[in-house]
Amino acid sequence: MELPELFLQKMQGLLGEEYQDYLDSFGQERVYGLRVNTSKISCEEFEKICPFPIRPVPWIQNGYYYEGSAKPAKHPYYFAGLYYLQEPSAMTPADRLPVNPGDRVLDLCAAPGGKSTELGVKLGGKGVLVSNDISNSRAKALLKNLELFGISNMYILSEAPHRLAPHFRDYFDKILIDAPCSGEGMFRKEPAVIKSWLEKGNDFYAKLQREILDSAVQMLRPGGLLLYSTCTFSPMEDEGSVDYVLKKYPELKVREVEPYEGFCPGMPEQVEGGDDLLSRCVRIFPHRMRGEGHFLALLEKEGEKERPLTSSAAGVGGLKELPEEFRDFAKLLAWKPAPERLMLRGEKLYLLPAEGADLSGLRVMRSGLLLGECKKKRFEPSQALAMHLDSDSYENCISFSAEDSRVIKYLKGETIEADKAASGWVLVCVDSFPLGFAKASGTVLKNKYLAGWRWQ
Template sequence: MNLPKVFEEKMKDLLGSEYEAYTACYDEPRHYGLRVNTAKISVEDFLKIAPWPLEPVPWIHNGFYYDGDNIQPSKHPYYFAGLYYLQEPSAMTPADRLPVEPGDRVLDVCAAPGGKATELGAKLGGTGVLAANDLSSSRAKGLLKNLELFGIGNVLILSEEPGKLVSYFPEYFDKILIDAPCSGEGMFRKEKKMVKAWEEHGPEFFSKIQRSIVTQAAQMLRPGGMLLYSTCTFSPEENEQTIEYLLQEYPEFKICEMEGYEGFADGMPQVTESKNPELEKTVRIFPHRMKGEGHFLALLQKGEKQEEGKRLPESGKNKKLPEELEEFLGHIDRKFDSSRMDLRGEKVYYMPEGLPRLRGIRFLRTGLLMGELKKNRFEPSQALAMNLKKEEYDQVIDLPLEDERVMKYLKGETLDVEDLVKPKDKGWYLICVDGYPLGFGKLVNQMLKNKYLPGWRWNS
């Protein structure tokens, strides 16, 4: 592979005697990864039903390698059930190493297409709030789809400049992840087009953006909160020097140790002006040392953790809900707080607790889209179907993987389910594959009208 001469010289300086081992890895095949959605299925249960051989990613508890040259996991019904996300193995590391706990308020600053946000949401387990932001509204739409596919409802999907978010969320978040826009040097092997992009916009261009983002994020993090900064590049300007800059601007931050792995390399204080030895606690991932592409990670804490009273749910006034919505909710074995139901026009949303006022900010979604009220009836959404578990809904059609109706459903076709229902059965049914929801259908005369979201349908 023809690498830019300037880049080669920089890597020789950075790696010294390891440089030849690094360049040799360009002749090796790339690695394909799959991360299990632990919000829907345990790793143990997934391995029992996994349709292909998988090899564990040793530093990620729910990560696995698969043979991407011969199989296509994105074409399997389990993908449509949101049981896993396809992600390069090194890229799994940032969300894995940010210690998110149930009830946290979490921000993913540059979140599209959702590889990190889906894992952060799974860790929250339906509690707290996940704010996922991407400046590009087209990319934010892909982010929304992936979060809905994963069944994550406690979301706020934004499309804003990070700087604009500061005034809305001062010291609001418990955890922040910044997977920063970068020059992409760590991805040269995986995506050759990144080399051309690097020649157009190199480290100097991106380091200015990164410095702006980290200092804005610092203002949105509460005292004692944790921030994880990551890039997929090797450049010191974008890595250790960006962290050095953050520490200069906000001295209350300190670098924290991360759970290690034998393939991780220590950060390099020697590439900074301050030579701060604490920078050794940051992590570099090199593709010649482990089975993954290039990455950099730094975990930081903002000042001392302050003891705060338990965050009590905000008690809103109980709302009188429309009859047709109440009737539908009667089919769901889950308690919904009516004060968190937000009716906007025909659409019904279930809101996360404790959101600030959002007027004047661009967002694609707040909360879980429950469905729509239409002429005295309620139509549940695709997002709600993915958020439910089979046992929470009282009208279910559960198809085994080998049933041809699974594929017909994913293609949007009407299904004959006479063998599965009684003659007088009717209404909204949750369609599952092997016990995992795919979407809704409406049963009329033992025929199932397909309500699978048109934009999600299978294209063979």
């Protein structure tokens, strides 16, 4: 791989004696990682059933390395939402942002959803997750991944950050910004990124990052935490952008990130007049850890610690009773949705988060959990609902083992035969983990797996 001479000069100045070790890392084998969805399965249980060799990522509690030949995206457990494929260093921002059930959380540059899925799991179905990406096409992938993970208390938006700020002023307890960047930390993994680096340079991204930070600070409540991350080594985009926001907003302070022995401290000396507390930031280098390059900074907005009530925490408003078409289906659920949290838009029925939000005038791709469609005298459950359920929360389940050929046939959209007769809507599972719905007539299961998700 031919690296740009200007980039090499900058890295030599940044790393000094470690520069050669960094260059040598390009000759090492790329690492692959997955992160377990602990809302569906514990790490201990996943280790027992995982069909390919894995090793723990030492600084991520639910992260694992796997071999590139394993092809985990082709296993039924992937389609059951048991794990997300993610480069190990990229797991770090969502892991190190302390999110608690009940928090209001914003993932501002969220697509394709690797970090949002972990934030949603941390919330445990309480509070609210607002996942936003300015790109509408990328936000569609974000929505799919959050649905695959079974997240329900979410709003998916596709807006420029400055358009969100007036709606969510001082609203969020936690904000994650995995900012657009020049991608220097990905050169080893994705050499194609070099072309963009040559075309745009660091200045382009630093300006964009600071605009995003300006909007995010307005949306962070006093006492809240903001985690800023990039996958670049550029001091201008890393410590430089953090120093910019510290100087502009004196109410922000840098907090320590939960340590790991491979982390390198931030480099305030790389920024003219840089605050010494920038050393609390974290740099990840591939010659020090088994992962690609990354940068993290955890910021706290000083002020009143107790969460204020805000106008954007509007009541969700809803229905007075369950729709007639939904009532019979609801009898099969172990939990009953509160009518006041339901929204019927056309034929589509949604379960909204208990925590409301002012979304008027914004591009909203999803509000809460799509339960299904209320058609004439019948209800058709959604793929999203299937992924939100577990085998104990729905009465009519049929489970196949991962080795059963019918699982792949189902994922391909084919009609399959069950071992015993059933009727109505059945939840098709693999080893008791839901995959989707089918309509049963005797032993015949008419496939209702979402066409856009099918096995290719």
